[in-house]
Amino acid sequence: MNSPKEWLERATEILRDGGVPSPRWDAEILLGQVLGCRRGDLSFLLRRWRAEVRKVGDRQVGDRTGGLATGEEREDTVWNSRVAERYWALVQRRAAREPLQHLCGSWDFMGLELAVDRRALIPRPETEVLVETVVRRLKEMAAEKSADSAGGPPLAADVGTGTGAIALALAHFCPEFRILGTDISADALDLASANALHLGLSERVEFAMGDLLKPVEAWLGRRRQAAHSAGPSGTRLPGEAAGLVALVSNPPYIPTADVASLQPEVALHDPRVALDGGADGLDFYRRLIPRALALLRQGDGKSPATAEREGHSRRGGDRLGGLCAVEVGSGQAPEVAALFRQAGYNNISVTKDLSGVDRVVLGHRA
Numbered sequence: 001m002n003s004p005k006e007w008l009e010r011a012t013e014i015l016r017d018g019g020v021p022s023p024r025w026d027a028e029i030l031l032g033q034v035l036g037c038r039r040g041d042l043s044f045l046l047r048r049w050r051a052e053v054r055k056v057g058d059r060q061v062g063d064r065t066g067g068l069a070t071g072e073e074r075e076d077t078v079w080n081s082r083v084a085e086r087y088w089a090l091v092q093r094r095a096a097r098e099p100l101q102h103l104c105g106s107w108d109f110m111g112l113e114l115a116v117d118r119r120a121l122i123p124r125p126e127t128e129v130l131v132e133t134v135v136r137r138l139k140e141m142a143a144e145k146s147a148d149s150a151g152g153p154p155l156a157a158d159v160g161t162g163t164g165a166i167a168l169a170l171a172h173f174c175p176e177f178r179i180l181g182t183d184i185s186a187d188a189l190d191l192a193s194a195n196a197l198h199l200g201l202s203e204r205v206e207f208a209m210g211d212l213l214k215p216v217e218a219w220l221g222r223r224r225q226a227a228h229s230a231g232p233s234g235t236r237l238p239g240e241a242a243g244l245v246a247l248v249s250n251p252p253y254i255p256t257a258d259v260a261s262l263q264p265e266v267a268l269h270d271p272r273v274a275l276d277g278g279a280d281g282l283d284f285y286r287r288l289i290p291r292a293l294a295l296l297r298q299g300d301g302k303s304p305a306t307a308e309r310e311g312h313s314r315r316g317g318d319r320l321g322g323l324c325a326v327e328v329g330s331g332q333a334p335e336v337a338a339l340f341r342q343a344g345y346n347n348i349s350v351t352k353d354l355s356g357v358d359r360v361v362l363g364h365r366a
C-alpha cells in the first residue's frame with residue numbers, strides 16, 4: 001500500500017467490517033487527524049504531502065540507499081515511518097467502535113471546538129437545534145421592552161452541562177449574558193471548565209456541581225444578595241434580582257431498558273449518568289419543569305389570550321417572562337409539553353430537528 005488512496009480504501013474496509021455506519025467518512029476524518037487537518041482540507045493536504053514526501057524521501061532514503069530507491073519506495077518509506085503506526089492504531093480502535101470524536105479528542109459544536117472524552121456525553125447535532133431555538137427567542141426578547149436594560153447582565157443556566165456545549169454556545173452567541181452550567185458529575189465539570197478556558201469564555205460562564213436545580217438556586221441567591229447589598233446609589237442590579245431569562249437543559253432521556261441496546265459508541269463510551277432518564281425516560285422533566293418556573297424572570301403578567309383581547313401581540317412591546325427550553329427524545333414532546341402546561345407556563349412551542357423529529361420544547365413564565 002503505497003498511496004493515500006489505497007490507505008483510505010483499506011481503512012474503509014476494516015471499518016465496514018467492524019460495523020461502523022459511515023466507514024469512508026470515518027477513514028478520512030482519522031487520516032485528517034494524523035495529518036493535522038480537517039476532512040475538507042484532506043485532498044489538498046494529500047497533494048501537498050505527496051510533494052513533501054518526495055522531497056523528504058529524496059533526502060532520507062537517498063542517504064540510506066545511496067540514491068538507489070525508486071520514487072514509490074521512497075514514498076512508502078516515509079508514509080510508513082511517519083504516519084502509518086498512528087493511523088492504523090486509530091483505525092483499529094474505531095473498528096472496535098470507540099467513538100470517532102474520542103479518537104479525535106475534540107469536536108465541533110456550533111463552530112466551537114470542544115474537547116471531548118469519556119468524562120461527558122459527546123454533544124449531538126440535535127442539541128444545536130436546542131441552542132439555535134433558544135438564541136433566536138432570546139434575540140426576539142431582547143428587542144422587547146426590558147426592565148433588565150436598567151442594569152445587570154441577563155442570566156441563564158444550562159442544567160446538566162456535560163462538556164459545557166450549551167452554556168458555552170449561549171455565551172458565544174449572546175455575549176451580554178452571564179451563564180451558569182451545572183452537573184452532578186465532577187468529571188464533566190472539569191472538562192466543561194477546560195473548554196470554557198480554551199474558548200476564552202470563563203469570565204462569563206461559571207460551573208457548579210449539584211443535583212438538578214440546587215446549584216442554580218444557590219447561584220441566583222448569591223447574586224440577588226450581592227445586588228441588594230450593592231447599596232442605594234444606583235449600583236443595584238435589577239436584572240440580577242429578577243431571575244433567569246433562560247433555563248436550558250438537555251437532560252438524560254433514554255428509558256432505562258433501552259440504554260444497553262444503544263449503539264456501542266454510546267452504550268459503552270458515553271457516561272451512563274448522561275443517558276438514563278428512568279423507566280419512561282421522563283424522570284428529569286418531571287423534576288425540572290415545575291421547579292424551574294419560580295427561577296425565571298416574570299413577564300408582564302398578560303397571557304397570550306389577554307394580549308389578543310387587548311388587540312396587540314407580544315411583539316408589540318409586552319415583555320415575555322423567562323424561558324425554559326429542553327431537548328427531548330423521539331416521541332416524548334407531547335408528554336413534555338403537557339408537563340409545561342400543567343406547571344403553568346405559557347407560549348409553549350415545539351421545534352423539530354433536521355430529521356423532522358419534535359426535538360425542543362420551550363415555554364415561558366407568565
Ligand SMILES: C[S@@+](CC[C@H](N)C(=O)[O-])C[C@H]1O[C@@H](n2cnc3c(N)ncnc32)[C@H](O)[C@@H]1O
Pocket residue numbers: 120121122123124127159160161162163164165166182183184185188210211212213250251252253273274275
Ligand atoms: C444528555 S447529557 C447532556 C450533556 C450536554 N448538556 C449536551 O447537551 O451535550 C445529560 C447531563 O446531565 C447530567 N446529569 C445527570 N443527572 C443529573 C442531575 N441529577 N443533576 C444535574 N445533572 C445531571 C449528566 O452528568 C450529563 O452531563
